[in-house]
Amino acid sequence: xxxxxxxxxxxxxxxxxxxxxGLGCFVVWRRMxxxxxxxxxAAILGVALALGQGMAVFPGVLGVALAMALAxxxxxxxxxxxxxxLGVLSHGALALGLVAVxxxxxxxxxxxxxxxxxxxxxxxxxLAWIWSGATLVGLVLWWRWQALLTATLxxxxxxxxxxxxxxxxxxxxxxxxxxxxxxxxxxxALLITALLIIPAAAARSLARxxxxxxxxxxGAAALAALGGLQLALWLDTPVGPSIVCVAVTxxxxxxxxxALAQGRG
Amino acid sequence: MSRLVKDRLIEGRGLEFRRGPEPxxxxxxxxxxxxxIVTVVGPNGSGKSTLLRLLIGALRPERGEVxxxxxxxIGYVPQSLSIDPTLPLTVxxxxxxxxxxxxxxxxxxxxxxxxxxxxxxxxxxxSGGQFQRVLLAxxxxxxxxLLILDEPTQxxxxxxSAAFYRRIDELRRDLGCxxxxxxxxxxxxxxxxxxxxCLNGHICCEGTPEVxxxxxxxxxxxxxxxxxxLALYRHEHDHDHSGHxxxxxxxxxxx
Numbered sequence: 100x101x102x103x104x105x106x107x108x109x110x111x112x113x114x115x116x117x118x119x120x121g122l123g124c125f126v127v128w129r130r131m132x133x134x135x136x137x138x139x140x141a142a143i144l145g146v147a148l149a150l151g152q153g154m155a156v157f158p159g160v161l162g163v164a165l166a167m168a169l170a171x172x173x174x175x176x177x178x179x180x181x182x183x184x185l186g187v188l189s190h191g192a193l194a195l196g197l198v199a200v201x202x203x204x205x206x207x208x209x210x211x212x213x214x215x216x217x218x219x220x221x222x223x224x225x226l227a228w229i230w231s232g233a234t235l236v237g238l239v240l241w242w243r244w245q246a247l248l249t250a251t252l253x254x255x256x257x258x259x260x261x262x263x264x265x266x267x268x269x270x271x272x273x274x275x276x277x278x279x280x281x282x283x284x285x286x287x288a289l290l291i292t293a294l295l296i297i298p299a300a301a302a303r304s305l306a307r308x309x310x311x312x313x314x315x316x317x318g319a320a321a322l323a324a325l326g327g328l329q330l331a332l333w334l335d336t337p338v339g340p341s342i343v344c345v346a347v348t349x350x351x352x353x354x355x356x357x358a359l360a361q362g363r364g
Numbered sequence: 365m366s367r368l369v370k371d372r373l374i375e376g377r378g379l380e381f382r383r384g385p386e387p388x389x390x391x392x393x394x395x396x397x398x399x400x401i402v403t404v405v406g407p408n409g410s411g412k413s414t415l416l417r418l419l420i421g422a423l424r425p426e427r428g429e430v431x432x433x434x435x436x437x438i439g440y441v442p443q444s445l446s447i448d449p450t451l452p453l454t455v456x457x458x459x460x461x462x463x464x465x466x467x468x469x470x471x472x473x474x475x476x477x478x479x480x481x482x483x484x485x486x487x488x489x490x491s492g493g494q495f496q497r498v499l500l501a502x503x504x505x506x507x508x509x510l511l512i513l514d515e516p517t518q519x520x521x522x523x524x525s526a527a528f529y530r531r532i533d534e535l536r537r538d539l540g541c542x543x544x545x546x547x548x549x550x551x552x553x554x555x556x557x558x559x560x561x562c563l564n565g566h567i568c569c570e571g572t573p574e575v576x577x578x579x580x581x582x583x584x585x586x587x588x589x590x591x592x593x594l595a596l597y598r599h600e601h602d603h604d605h606s607g608h609x610x611x612x613x614x615x616x617x618x619x
Contacts, residue, residue: 128451249462252447258422259440259512260462299450306452307486 104219105332111221111229112324112342115285115294118233118278120320121240123295124313125271127303128251132296133182134171134272137189139279139291141167143196146213146283151203156213157228161280167192168276172269193288216287216339218328225284232281236274240313243270248309285324286339293343298323301350304357319349368431371398373510373542374419378428381414388414390566392428396510401536401543405550406563407585412546413443415563416514419544436510439503439541441496443514447487455490456483459502469505476538477501478531492519496528504535511535513545525549529556550586 126135142160149159167188174184200210212220221229240247250257250267257264282291302315327342334341368375375395381388389411396402404412417423419430420440447453459470474480479497482490490498496516503511513532517525533556536543545557560576562568568581576582 128448130448245460245462245464251451252453252458252461253442253445255417255420255422255442256440256445257462258417259420259438260506262462303450303452307454308452308457310457312452 104221105328107221107223107226108218108328108338109325111218111226111285112328112338113321114226114229114233115278115282116298116320116324117317118236118281119291119294120298120317121313122236122271122274122278123297123299123320124302124309124316125247125251126275126292126295127299128309129268129271131271131275132292133185133189134168135275135279135292135295137171137185137192138164138168138275139283139288140189140193140196142279142283142288142291143210143213144192144199145196147196147199147203151199155224156283157225157280160283161276164276164279165273168272172272212287213283214287214289215337216283216285216290218285218338221284229281229285232277236277236281239270239274243267247271286342290339290343293346294320294323297343297346297350301346301353304353319346323349368433369395372396373398373433373436375431376415376419376425376428377431379415379418379425379430380427381411381418381423381425387565389418389425392563392567394561394567394570396542396544398509399536399540399542400558401533401545401556402559402561403557404544404546404561404563405548405586406568408548410564412563413514416512416544416546420512433509437506437508439506439508439511441499441503441511441513441516443518443546445495445499449488453487454483455479455485455487455498458487458498459505461502463506465505470501473501473505474498476504476535478527493524493528496520497531500531500535504539504541507539508541510542510544511539513543515546515548517547517549532556 126132141163145160145163146156148154148163149156152159171185171188175181197210211217246257246262247267247270249260249262250264254264257267278295279288279291282294286294298320299312299316301319302312306312306315323342323346326345328338330336330345331338331341372395377393379392380390392411392415394415404415406412414423418425420438421430455474456467456470459465459473465473470483471480474482474497477497477500479494479501482494482498485494487495487498496519500513500516503513511532516532517528520528532543532545535541555573557573559570560573561570562576562579562582562585564585568585569576569579571579
């Protein structure tokens with residue numbers, strides 16, 4: 100069954116959607132969108148390094164994304180305005196990555212593949228990476244949910260209950276790096292943040308609890324992933340951007356529902 | 365690791381904290397015993413919230429140490445809690461943080477805190493008073509040994525805050541917990557406390573409400589002659605014992 104490239108593409112998109120949909124809620128609640136961008140852009144540098152060394156792309160992307168995420172985590176709260184810092188790191192990493200890819204010379208790299216993703220070229224090994232990563236993200240979120248939520252709500256509340264909010268923030272940082280590695284072949288470095296934020300934003304209108312929002316967000320992400328793949332096949336458009344277009348449509352569709360929910364009180 | 369005297373829940377020894385070059389707290393020694401109500405009063409910027417945050421472990425002192433009784437459970441009511449509008453949160457779900465509780469337990473805590481029946485409301489849709497009572501309900505759910513409240517009645521009107529303090533007193537009796545509060549509502553608080561700590565970067569004076577309200581340092585900080593009427597008073601002070609400088613500093617409060 101995995102021999103069919105379409106089945107593989109569908110599974111890859113679905114795995115990515117599940118991980119991004121769940122983690123995306125925290126990205127929205129904690130206003131980490133720019134953080135997501137910085138980590139995702141660093142992935143291009145990871146691609147360059149991996150190809151330069153003749154390694155597989157996934158470990159390279161994961162490694163550099165982790166390094167970037169840890170750097171941002173360590174630098175945060177040291178005085179410099181957070182979004183300025185992230186802006187520097189995000190665009191710095193993207194530019195450095197693009198230069199590094201050009202410098203790797205000999206190897207002809209199809210950059211579009213990593214900037215916008217190409218889920219139709221996903222192989223069995225990619226699928227194994229994607230689903231291991233997605234499963235790991237899901238399990239860690241499940242395991243630490245209460246602590247993550249408490250720390251997200253208010254760091255002092257967390258401290259008073261014996262939860263270290265810095266540690267929970269580090270957990271989210273590491274998960275973000277994992278999602279970047281999972282998603283790079285599916286939607287590409289430039290649109291990973293979209294897959295994190297848009298399904299969660301669409302879910303917000305209908306949810307009354309954090310868990311409901313996470314479940315709806317995962318659902319919206321899965322719908323966008325499979326719908327986007329279908330759309331790309333019909334229209335012969337790139338898959339990553341098509342997935343994001345479907346997600347945006349879902350978000351737009353959720354807005355009137357929000358008005359209804361508020362009208363109901 | 366230092367040990368606590370029996371019956372003490374938490375103790376700060378020689379606490380010092382700076383924000384940049386400015387000392388916020390210097391040489392603060394304090395402790396709370398099982399079951400007592402202690403109130404910290406002091407002008408704005410006197411380090412009251414910093415002291416509480418040192419005690420709950422949200423800040424690390426630059427000097428000194430905070431010692432907690434083993435297994436100490438703290439219920440904390442923050443001064444304010446801004447909930448991001450993207451985070452949907454019912455009152456019931458909020459009470460489940462950080463530990464899930466049963467419906468009956470949640471309903472009891474809400475009733476004890478004067479917020480009965482609010483379970484299905486969204487946190488962001490509550491009035492100021494309701495919100496404070498829900499914060500209190502969450503804090504008592506862990507059956508705390510020590511309830512810590514930072515300006516719990518900010519934004520409540522006079523009768524509202526008086527009722528809130530009566531409720532704290534009832535809760536203390538029901539739960540047998542100690543209470544540490546920060547407040548600037550001197551007169552309400554003074555009558556409800558076993559012990560008052562008057563803070564202004566350091567401990568100016570402390571003791572029973574009678575002792576503190578008669579102490580020169582307290583009178584210097586908060587002025588006299590506000591007895592009785594609801595008075596808005598200003599107070600310029602330039603007291604300089606312990607050598608750190610509070611530049612001319614005014615404090616407006618009301619009772």
